[in-house]
Amino acid sequence: MGMTMTQKVLAAHAGLDKVHSGQMIMAKLDLVLGNDITAPIAIEEFEKAGMVTVFDKSKIALVPDHFAPNKDIKSAENCKLLREFSREMDIENYFEIGQMGIEHALIPEKGLAVPGDVIIGADSHTCTYGALGAFSTGVGSTDMAVAMATGEAWFKVPEAVKIVLRGKMGKWVSGKDVILHIIGMIGVDGALYQSMEYCGEGVANLSMDDRFTIANMAIEAGAKNGIFEADDRTLKYVSEHSKRVPVVFKADKDAKYSRVIEIDLAAVKPTVAFPHLPENTRSIDEIGDIRIDQVVIGSCTNGRLEDLRMAAKVLKGNKVDQDVRAIIFPATQRIYLQAMREGLLEIFIEAGAAVSTPTCGPCLGGHMGILAKGEKAVSTTNRNFVGRMGHTESEIYLASPAVAAASAITGKISSPEEVIK
Amino acid sequence: MINGRVFKYGDNVDTDVIIPARYLNITDRAELTSHCMEDIDSEFIMKVKSGDLIAAGKNFGCGSSREHAPMVIKLSGIKCIIAETFARIFYRNAINIGLPILECPEAAKDIEDGDRIEVDLNSGLITNITKGHIYRAESFPEFMQNIIKAEGLINYIKVKAGSL
Numbered sequence: 001m002g003m004t005m006t007q008k009v010l011a012a013h014a015g016l017d018k019v020h021s022g023q024m025i026m027a028k029l030d031l032v033l034g035n036d037i038t039a040p041i042a043i044e045e046f047e048k049a050g051m052v053t054v055f056d057k058s059k060i061a062l063v064p065d066h067f068a069p070n071k072d073i074k075s076a077e078n079c080k081l082l083r084e085f086s087r088e089m090d091i092e093n094y095f096e097i098g099q100m101g102i103e104h105a106l107i108p109e110k111g112l113a114v115p116g117d118v119i120i121g122a123d124s125h126t127c128t129y130g131a132l133g134a135f136s137t138g139v140g141s142t143d144m145a146v147a148m149a150t151g152e153a154w155f156k157v158p159e160a161v162k163i164v165l166r167g168k169m170g171k172w173v174s175g176k177d178v179i180l181h182i183i184g185m186i187g188v189d190g191a192l193y194q195s196m197e198y199c200g201e202g203v204a205n206l207s208m209d210d211r212f213t214i215a216n217m218a219i220e221a222g223a224k225n226g227i228f229e230a231d232d233r234t235l236k237y238v239s240e241h242s243k244r245v246p247v248v249f250k251a252d253k254d255a256k257y258s259r260v261i262e263i264d265l266a267a268v269k270p271t272v273a274f275p276h277l278p279e280n281t282r283s284i285d286e287i288g289d290i291r292i293d294q295v296v297i298g299s300c301t302n303g304r305l306e307d308l309r310m311a312a313k314v315l316k317g318n319k320v321d322q323d324v325r326a327i328i329f330p331a332t333q334r335i336y337l338q339a340m341r342e343g344l345l346e347i348f349i350e351a352g353a354a355v356s357t358p359t360c361g362p363c364l365g366g367h368m369g370i371l372a373k374g375e376k377a378v379s380t381t382n383r384n385f386v387g388r389m390g391h392t393e394s395e396i397y398l399a400s401p402a403v404a405a406a407s408a409i410t411g412k413i414s415s416p417e418e419v420i421k
Numbered sequence: 422m423i424n425g426r427v428f429k430y431g432d433n434v435d436t437d438v439i440i441p442a443r444y445l446n447i448t449d450r451a452e453l454t455s456h457c458m459e460d461i462d463s464e465f466i467m468k469v470k471s472g473d474l475i476a477a478g479k480n481f482g483c484g485s486s487r488e489h490a491p492m493v494i495k496l497s498g499i500k501c502i503i504a505e506t507f508a509r510i511f512y513r514n515a516i517n518i519g520l521p522i523l524e525c526p527e528a529a530k531d532i533e534d535g536d537r538i539e540v541d542l543n544s545g546l547i548t549n550i551t552k553g554h555i556y557r558a559e560s561f562p563e564f565m566q567n568i569i570k571a572e573g574l575i576n577y578i579k580v581k582a583g584s585l
Contacts, residue, residue, distance in 0.1 A: 024562055024564050037442075037445045037446075037487065038486065038487065038488065040448060041488055041489070041492075045575055048575065049575045049578065049579060050579070066442075066445070067445075067446055071446070072446060074446035074447060074448070075446045077448070078446060078448065121486075122486055122488075123485075123486055124484065124485050124486040124510055126486075138486040138510050139486060139510060139513060139514075140486055140487070140488035140491075140510060140513060140514035140517060140518075141488040141514075142488060142514065142517040142518055142573065142574050142575060143513065143514075143517060143574070145575065146574055146575065146578055149578075150578070154564065156562075188433055188480060188483060189433070189479055189480040189483070189506060189508075192480065192506060192508070192509065193509050219484075219510075222480060222483065222508060222509070224509055277433060364437070364442040364485070365437075365441065365442045365443055366442055366443070366445075383435075383437070383484060383485075385435045385437045385438065385484060386435075386437070386438055386460055386461070387437060387438065387441055387460045388437050388442075392460050
């Protein structure tokens with residue numbers, strides 16, 4: 001029996017010719033990642049265990065992004081711990097404020113993830129790098145601590161859901177709508193313990209930013225990872241960002257899947273996930289009249305350049321509703337700079353939106369846009385759990401940058417077509 | 422042998438309600454634990470006693486990878502979580518910190534809030550003393566059993582290194 005894409009990547013890193021689903025393996029890691037929330041515990045465990053050196057100072061990345069720039073004294077202490085550990089261990093990929101970005105936008109941009117890699121990160125959205133044809137998955141702080149010392153991690157080889165994409169997305173539809181549509185179909189545990197493997201001729205019609213968004217939210221379907229087979233577009237992206245050599249793995253023709261789903265990209269409509277689960281999806285024409293208090297455009301899901309371009313296209317020449325606070329977070333310094341050069345930031349500010357330095361901030365209810373009791377937000381982030389962005393009685397509606405921007409203008413959840421005729 | 426009272430919850434209990442992100446800047450573990458389950462059950466931390474258990478439905482621990490979630494549950498005195506299924510990062514984290522978790526849909530569906538439960542981790546047998554029902558959970562692969570026995574991955578690695 002053949003292997004899936006994920007199984008092939010894992011087998012290669014475990015030094016095995018073949019692996020099968022359910023098998024326990026130890027795999028060599030190409031990158032170990034942590035942030036200012038998860039790495040402090042990992043560093044504590046690392047030291048408690050008496051570990052003194054890291055396995056490879058070029059294969060560890062530490063990014064203060066969640067409560068950074070430091071939101072309070074406790075957060076400042078955590079970021080300081082990352083900084084000092086990085087200095088002590090001579091870690092090459094520590095990204096200070098001014099260089100940093102939201103980790104999952106930053107790592108591909110810095111060329112630290114390439115096709116064929118096995119990557120773990122103490123952050124659930126580490127699955128983002130599957131967009132590049134890497135196996136990447138979220139773990140906890142203890143896994144991170146051990147991996148920093150040994151360069152290895154244990155895995156149970158997953159089976160996979162095969163998602164065949166056909167056709168081309170319509171106007172105002174983006175990767176966010178596609179992944180929300182899929183999660184709506186299969187549920188928040190629809191791919192539990194499994195890989196989501198994307199294939200089909202429709203993949204060629206998806207930009208890298210669309211693929212990053214789709215892979216990013218694999219965890220919201222319970223998946224271990226989401227993965228796209230690397231194609232010409234992937235290899236071009238990698239050659240522009242990394243000096244490392246990509247290794248392209250393809251699924252065997254006779255690979256076995258637990259389930260096969262076909263998606264016609266042309267039939268996907270702008271999609272919104274209602275509180276309090278990402279699976280509570282409705283297409284834009286089934287929304288009704290929902291007034292909102294805040295719009296957030298950004299995060300590891302949707303803070304990339306194409307997301308900002310899409311938001312600017314909708315906001316250009318329009319004004320944010322007087323009852324709405326619109327906050328926009330370019331995901332990295334490089335994206336921020338490019339958005340400035342393209343005039344996107346000017347469009348946002350002229351429209352009455354606030355533009356912030358990169359941070360995970362409001363996505364997890366950290367800072368920079370917390371919701372009060374009873375408030376509603378349209379957000380391009382990834383989770384709408386109870387209390388995720390603030391008060392337990394606030395509500396989050398997950399959507400694409402285009403829908404979020406349109407909603408900022410009208411003050412209610414809206415289709416971009418309502419504001420751009 | 423684990424023997425205690427059950428706190429019962431539903432499906433998709435996420436790590437944001439187990440330990441809200443607004444507390445993740447706290448490094449003092451006792452202070453962090455005082456907020457355990459706060460956004461789903463504000464009385465949990467007042468009521469929980471060492472030896473108690475949690476039972477829940479599908480996809481327990483979904484969402485963020487924060488290890489703070491199983492950590493505060495363990496520090497609150499909970500000795501075992503029984504669920505229909507667990508989100509995979511939570512599952513990993515619980516094993517890695519030595520918090521026993523059992524997947525047993527039959528038990529997870531039948532057990533009610535306040536039931537007295539006995540768990541034998543070696544056999545995977547779960548006894549509902551209140552109802553007089555017995556359920557059998559799937560046993561862990563040997564590799565995971567060894568991590569749990571060592572009370573977590575760090576100790577497991579230490580023991581393995583020491584035996585070389």
